[in-house]
Amino acid sequence: xxxxxxxxxxxxxxxxxxxxxxxxxxxxxxxxxxxxxxxxxxxxxxxxxxxxxxxxxxxxxxxxxxxxxxxxxxxxxxxxxxxxxxxxxxxxxxxxxxxxxxxxxxxxxxxxxxxxxxxxxxxxxxxxxxxxxxxxxxxxxxxxxxxxxxxxxxxxxxxxxxxxxxxxxxxxxxxxxxxxxxxxxxxxxxxxxxxxxxxxxxxxxxxxxxxxxxxxxxxxxxxxxxxxxxxxxxxxxxxxxxxxxxxxxxxxxxxxxxxxxxxxxxxxxxxxxxxxxxxxxxxxxxxxxxxxxxxxxxxxxxxxxxxxxxxxxxxxxxxxxxxxxxxxxxxxxxxxxxxxxxxxxxxxxxxxxxxxxxxxxxxxxxxxxxxxxxxxxxxxxxxxxxxxxxxxxxxxxxxxxxxxxxxxxxxxxxxxxxxx
Amino acid sequence: xxxxxxxxxxxxxxxxxxxxxxxxxxxxxxxxxxxxxxxxxxxxxxxxxxxxxxxxxxxxxxxxxxxxxxxxxxxxxxxxxxxxxxxxxxxxxxxxxxxxxxxxxxxxxxxxxxxxxxxxxxxxxxxxxxxxxxxxxxxxxxxxxxxxxxxxxxxxxxxxxxxxxxxxxxxxxxxxxxxxxxxxxxxxxxxxxxxxxxxxxxxxxxxxxxxxxxxxxxxxxxxxxxxxxxxxxxxxxxxxxxxxxxxxxxxxxxxxxxxxxxxxxxxxxxxxxxxxxxxxxxxxxxxxxxxxxxxxxxxxxxxxxxxxxxxxxxxxxxxxxxxxxxxxxxxxxxxxxxxxxxxxxxxxxxxxxxxxxxxxxxxxxxxxxxxxxxxxxxxxxxxxxxxxxxxxxxxxxxxxxxxxxxxxxxxxxxxxxxxx
Numbered sequence: 160x161x162x163x164x165x166x167x168x169x170x171x172x173x174x175x176x177x178x179x180x181x182x183x184x185x186x187x188x189x190x191x192x193x194x195x196x197x198x199x200x201x202x203x204x205x206x207x208x209x210x211x212x213x214x215x216x217x218x219x220x221x222x223x224x225x226x227x228x229x230x231x232x233x234x235x236x237x238x239x240x241x242x243x244x245x246x247x248x249x250x251x252x253x254x255x256x257x258x259x260x261x262x263x264x265x266x267x268x269x270x271x272x273x274x275x276x277x278x279x280x281x282x283x284x285x286x287x288x289x290x291x292x293x294x295x296x297x298x299x300x301x302x303x304x305x306x307x308x309x310x311x312x313x314x315x316x317x318x319x320x321x322x323x324x325x326x327x328x329x330x331x332x333x334x335x336x337x338x339x340x341x342x343x344x345x346x347x348x349x350x351x352x353x354x355x356x357x358x359x360x361x362x363x364x365x366x367x368x369x370x371x372x373x374x375x376x377x378x379x380x381x382x383x384x385x386x387x388x389x390x391x392x393x394x395x396x397x398x399x400x401x402x403x404x405x406x407x408x409x410x411x412x413x414x415x416x417x418x419x420x421x422x423x424x425x426x427x428x429x430x431x432x433x434x435x436x437x438x439x440x441x442x443x444x445x446x447x448x449x450x451x452x453x454x455x456x457x458x459x460x461x462x463x464x465x466x467x468x469x470x471x472x473x474x475x476x477x478x479x480x481x482x483x484x485x486x487x488x489x490x491x492x493x494x495x496x497x498x499x500x501x502x503x504x505x506x507x508x509x510x511x512x513x514x515x516x517x518x519x520x521x522x523x524x525x526x527x528x529x530x531x532x533x534x535x536x537x538x539x540x541x542x543x544x545x546x547x548x549x550x551x552x553x554x555x556x557x558x559x560x561x562x563x564x565x566x567x568x569x570x571x572x573x574x575x576x577x578x579x
Numbered sequence: 580x581x582x583x584x585x586x587x588x589x590x591x592x593x594x595x596x597x598x599x600x601x602x603x604x605x606x607x608x609x610x611x612x613x614x615x616x617x618x619x620x621x622x623x624x625x626x627x628x629x630x631x632x633x634x635x636x637x638x639x640x641x642x643x644x645x646x647x648x649x650x651x652x653x654x655x656x657x658x659x660x661x662x663x664x665x666x667x668x669x670x671x672x673x674x675x676x677x678x679x680x681x682x683x684x685x686x687x688x689x690x691x692x693x694x695x696x697x698x699x700x701x702x703x704x705x706x707x708x709x710x711x712x713x714x715x716x717x718x719x720x721x722x723x724x725x726x727x728x729x730x731x732x733x734x735x736x737x738x739x740x741x742x743x744x745x746x747x748x749x750x751x752x753x754x755x756x757x758x759x760x761x762x763x764x765x766x767x768x769x770x771x772x773x774x775x776x777x778x779x780x781x782x783x784x785x786x787x788x789x790x791x792x793x794x795x796x797x798x799x800x801x802x803x804x805x806x807x808x809x810x811x812x813x814x815x816x817x818x819x820x821x822x823x824x825x826x827x828x829x830x831x832x833x834x835x836x837x838x839x840x841x842x843x844x845x846x847x848x849x850x851x852x853x854x855x856x857x858x859x860x861x862x863x864x865x866x867x868x869x870x871x872x873x874x875x876x877x878x879x880x881x882x883x884x885x886x887x888x889x890x891x892x893x894x895x896x897x898x899x900x901x902x903x904x905x906x907x908x909x910x911x912x913x914x915x916x917x918x919x920x921x922x923x924x925x926x927x928x929x930x931x932x933x934x935x936x937x938x939x940x941x942x943x944x945x946x947x948x949x950x951x952x953x954x955x956x957x958x959x960x961x962x963x964x965x966x967x968x969x970x971x972x973x974x975x976x977x978x979x980x981x982x983x984x985x986x987x988x989x990x991x992x993x994x995x996x997x998x999x
Contacts, residue, residue, distance in 0.1 A: 173755045175748075203758040232751030238759040324978055325877045328595075331981060332880035335593045338623040339658040344876060362978065432855055455872035456764060457745045460752035462882055466977065517906055546977035550675030557886065557966035558782065561751060 163194060166208060167216075168201030169233040169300075170240075170271030170278065174314030175321075175462040176473035177300045178234045180270050182227040183284035183477020184298070185216055194485045199569055201264060204238035205269070205278055209251065209579050211258050215569040226562035228474065229552035231462035237271075240579070245285050254577050255282065256291045261572040263430070266294050266484045270477075272301035272312070276492060277516035279466075283490035291491035296480045297382050297492035297512050300473070302459045307518040308510040311496035313476055314459070316469025316545035319359030321461040322348050323546060324404070325454065326361035330370035330401045333450070337399035343390065343441050344370075344401050345451040347434035349458055351407040354378050354522045356458070359542050360403035361534045370401025375437070377407035378522050379531040381416060387444055389532050404437050434512060443467050463559050466502070467548025479507045503544035582685035583614065585904070586628060587636075588621030589653040589720075590660075590691030590698065595741075595882040597720045598735045600690050602647040603897020604718070605636055609644075619682060619989055624658035625684050625689070625698055629671065629999050631678050646982035648894065649972035651882035654984050657691075660999070662698050662937035664967040665705050674997050675702065676711045679815030680760050681992040685738045686714050686904045690897075692721035692732070694910060697936035703910040716900045717912035717932050720878045720893070723999035724775035727938040728930040729914035729967055733896055734879070736889025739779035740966035741881040742768050742823070745874065750790035750821045753870075758821035763810065763861055764790075764821050765871040767854035769878055771827040774798050776878070780823035781954045790821025797827035797855070798942050799951040807864055814867060824857050831873060863968045883979050887968025888923070899927045923964035 167184050169177055181200075188195045200214040201207025207214070210305060214235055216224075227234055245252055259267070269279040276297045283295035299306050304315035326346055333344045348357045354376035361371060372393035395401035408416050417433035438449035454461075472495055481495035494510035497503075526538035534542075552559040587604050589597055601620075620634040621627025627634070634655055636644075647654055655888075655983035664671055679687070689699040696717040704717035719726050723737035746766055753764045768777045774796035779789060792813035795801060813820035828836050837853035858869035892915055914930035917923075918944045946958035954962075972979040 169755075173752050206758065230751070231748050233755035236758055237755045239756070240759050308671060320977055324883055325881070326879040327981070328651050328882060329876040331650070332593050332876045334588075335657045338626065338656055362976075366983075423807065435852060435855070450875050451873070452875035452877055453871070453957050454877065455870050456749040456752045456875075457874065460748040461745070462748060463744055468977075484834045485955070543976065548977065549971070549974055551969070551971070554969055556782075556963065557740055558687035558747060561747070563786075565653055567850075 160262045163265035164196045164262055164264045165198045165261065165268060166201060166264045167198055167268040168204045168207060168270065169235055169237045169312045170204040170269060170275035171237060172302065172459060173231070173233045173237050174302050174459050175231045175317040175465045176313055176470050177270060178227040178230045178232070178471035179470050180298050180300060180477035181234055182224060183474040184268055184481055185224050187478045187481040189383060191481065191485055193260055195266065197325060199264065200235040202566065203236035204240060205242065206238050206240055208255055208258050209577050211571050211573050211577070213262060213569040214566050218567050219564055223562055223564055228292050228470070228562040230462040235566065241274050242281050245281065252285045253289065256286070257288045257573065259293060260291060264293065267438065268296050268298055268480050270300050271297040272303065273306060273517055273519060276306070276512055279577055280490065280512040280516040285525055294484045294487065294489045295512070296484050296488070297515065298480045299477050299492055299494065302356065303350050303353050305353040305519045305521070306515060307520045308515055310497040310505065311472065311495055313469060313473035313520065313543055315355060316466035316472065317461065318349065318356050318458050319542060320456045320466040320546035321464050322346070322356055322360050323362040325463055326360045326371055326401065326403060329452065330363060333370070333399050333401060338494070340448065341450045342394055342399050342447040343438065343449040344544045345429060345434045345438045345449060346403050347432070347451070347453040348403050348405055350377060352377055352519055352521065355401050355403040356537055358522055358526065358534045359546070360548060361539070362542055368397045371403045372397065372400045373402045373532045374534070375402065375404040375408045376522060376527060378527060381408050381410050383440070390444055402437065404433055406433055408433060462552055465550045466546045467550040468545055470550040475507055483509065500540045500544060503547065582683045584616045584682055584684045584689060585618045585686035586621060586679065586684045587618055587688040588624045588690065589655055589657045590624040590625060590689060590695035591657060592722065592879060593653045593657050594720055594722050594879050595651045595737040596733055596883045596890050597690060598647040598650045598652070599890050599893035600718050600720060600733060600897035601654055602644060603894040604688055604901055605644050607898045607901040611901065611905055613877050615686060615901065617729055619684065622986065623656035624660060625662065626658050626999055628678050629677055629997050631991050631993050631997070632755040633682060634986050637986055639984055643982055643984055647881065648890070650654040650981040651880040653781065655986065658971045662701050665701065672705045673709065676706070676709045676984065677993065679713060680711060682974065682989065684713065688716050688718055688900050690718040690720050690994060692723065693699060693726060694935055695941060696879060696932055700910065700932040700936040714904045714907065714909045715932070716904050716908070717935065718896050718900045719912055719914065722776065723773050725773040725939045725941070727940045728935055730917040730925065731892065731915055732824055733889060733893035735887035736892065736965035737777060737881065738769065738878050739962065740886040741878045742766070742776055742780050743782040743885050744884055746780045746791055746823060749872065750783060752821050753790070753821060758817050760868065761870045762814055762819050762867040763858065763869040765854045765858045765869060766823050767871070767873040768823050768825055770797060770825045772797055772941065774825050777823050777825040778942060778954045778958055779966070780968060781959070782962055788817045790815065791823045793822045793938070793952045794822045794954070795822065795824040795827060795828045796942060796947060797825045798947060801828050801830050801858065807861070810861055811865055822857065824853055826853055828853060837845050882972055885970045886966045887970040888965055890970040895927055903929065905942060
């Protein structure tokens with residue numbers, strides 16, 4: 160019996176290029192029909208496997224699959240759902256294997272960040288125990304860039320390009336107006352624990368005096384006094400100050416600044432938002448007029464300003480995952496290895512899932528400037544190539560022309576429902 | 580004596596394409612050297628005239644002037660500064676004329692929104708009284724699209740394209756995740772009194788069920804009960820709900836929901852932060868998990884996603900302003916006239932400054948859907964052509980390559996300082 164079908168799913172927060180990885184998986188699988196039969200996609204990640212809600216990707220046209228390369232979001236739906244340990248939740252794993260067996264699935268591809276690699280790793284470990292051998296390959300994706308081993312994570316380069324471009328544009332705006340209007344602009348950037356995207360904002364500055372003038376990284380404990388002095392100095396020197404603040408910046412008590420809730424006009428505690436808090440601090444303590452921006456989802460789904468380098472990475476890890484699986488490589492993840500900074504060269508290597516799962520790669524100390532408010536030359540050398548190249552989607556009627564797949568469910572083979 | 584120099588200045592909040600108007604002015608003036616001598620730009624708008632801080636644009640290279648067409652912000656600095664009436668502030672007007680006389684300025688070009696057209700109109704009215712004839716031409720610019728007579732205002736199309744693109748991308752993100760994560764996304768859009776930019780978000784929806792599902796327009800009084808019912812209905816039908824909210828939405832008391840109590844130089848309430856308020860309301864009352872975004876300056880300086888149509892408008896009004904001035908047309912503003920929706924055709928006509936100044940064009944009632952939460956087909960027909968075409972700036976090292984002019988001050992001719 161064959162068992163040569165594949166399961167592919169997308170997991171965790173989405174990115175501008177996770178569908179490019181899906182495209183790499185599906186196009187490569189279609190090129191290897193002798194080794195890989197149907198590719199079933201899980202609707203909403205691993206939940207699709209647990210509930211036997213499998214999308215039959217074979218009915219999608221070549222054109223629709225190709226269009227995934229320029230479409231943001233997760234084409235098959237994603238999820239935030241972490242499998243418990245085998246001992247705690249044996250029934251879940253048994254159910255997964257039951258679904259895989261029913262649909263003759265021999266390959267398991269899971270596309271996501273640290274938690275998702277953990278899921279892939281867990282599945283790889285229980286499959287022998289449940290006497291159902293399956294080849295498990297993780298596919299890296301996270302705008303946070305915090306996966307270990309891989310030099311960078313697909314998704315990050317596009318977010319980095321988005322925030323650096325946006326910050327440069329906002330800095331031009333602010334500098335135009337600071338004589339009679341706003342003097343400070345604060346941009347809030349994703350990255351709960353790792354400051355990679357906030358660090359990338361520094362690429363926006365080209366010449367002495369260009370913003371951003373201050374970065375607030377989650378790796379550096381926030382000091383109100385030192386921060387305000389830095390802002391005042393920038394306004395004094397340049398008449399304005401551009402700040403990029405990580406959503407994950409913490410005070411000396413180790414708590415997120417954004418958790419220290421202020422109340423809104425309705426008297427409700429304010430929902431998130433460290434940028435308004437920082438802006439308020441500055442206007443209260445220094446008297447400067449401030450504006451703030453929180454792009455939120457826009458920075459991780461901004462496919463219109465995706466990095467070509469990032470897109471190539473995303474596609475390559477999807478393709479490599481299938482090639483690894485066909486070669487029988489189990490419990491691995493394709494990782495990007497940097498061969499040189501300039502000219503930028505890279506290739507793909509294997510990373511063992513055991514070493515990838517549940518690790519978080521923070522900004523190294525030597526990437527952060529001595530005062531903690533900026534980045535160093537090594538950081539700049541690392542970041543610079545990741546945002547290079549524009550990978551514009553096609554436009555129709557003035558808007559990006561993104562694809563929505565048909566996402567037709569494969570007929571269920573199991574009688575029982577499974578409640579998650 | 581010649582008096583054939585020109586004064587050009589940028590005023591009010593900037594846009595992605597106000598510098599394209601500057602480019603139109605400067606390139607056209609350079610093509611008419613017999614009629615127009617030097618073009619002096621005011622550093623920071625009218626303040627540059629009052630303080631005799633005039634930028635000599637003649638030293639800028641052809642290449643630098645051409646690059647203005649793809650550079651956001653205000654290349655010469657903008658200001659929020661409104662001239663008082665002649666009776667109240669005679670000294671200011673006398674000073675203006677004194678500076679114009681000293682620099683042999685016979686043409687006054689002022690590039691901005693309603694308040695700025697008011698400034699241009701005032702200058703046109705006092706010049707005969709002070710026995711210093713000067714040709715005054717306003718140049719339209721406002722992302723709010725609230726200038727009268729002109730079919731649309733340069734700057735608006737690019738903001739419209741930015742918000743519609745961003746909302747489409749965020750909607751793809753949200754729809755991917757709503758099964759196990761966030762169900763509602765709220766995007767806050769500029770537009771203090773007029774809902775044009777918020778209305779443009781509706782262009783993001785292509786098919787039944789696509790976001791945005793709810794618009795909150797400043798022209799429609801906010802009703803908490805009706806709004807929450809609308810959101811609940813969208814989540815019920817589509818599993819998620821995308822909302823675009825104008826910063827200027829008001830409650831039944833006529834107050835801005837987001838009113839913060841601070842005011843800008845024009846005495847307008849300074850807004851910002853209605854999105855977190857709306858998100859908080861939904862999560863408190865309906866229990867849905869919400870995300871919110873506030874692009875703030877990003878939406879008016881996002882030159883990387885500018886509309887080609889808007890760019891053409893912006894350049895054309897700059898060019899036409901100079902042509903009007905050469906033809907001796909005084910106290911006018913070039914306005915865009917729509918000849919047809921599809922194919923989109925337009926030309927430039929003259930609007931009298933007396934009819935433009937201090938008017939605000941709001942969304943007409945027949946552009947707003949019956950329930951107040953969306954737009955109608957006529958609105959869609961009006962908006963659609965304005966976002967068409969991509970006008971990408973050049974990129975270098977992965978980032979837009981914007982120009983910074985030399986901005987060298989012309990030697991002062993007046994002894995006295997003038998304090999504003």
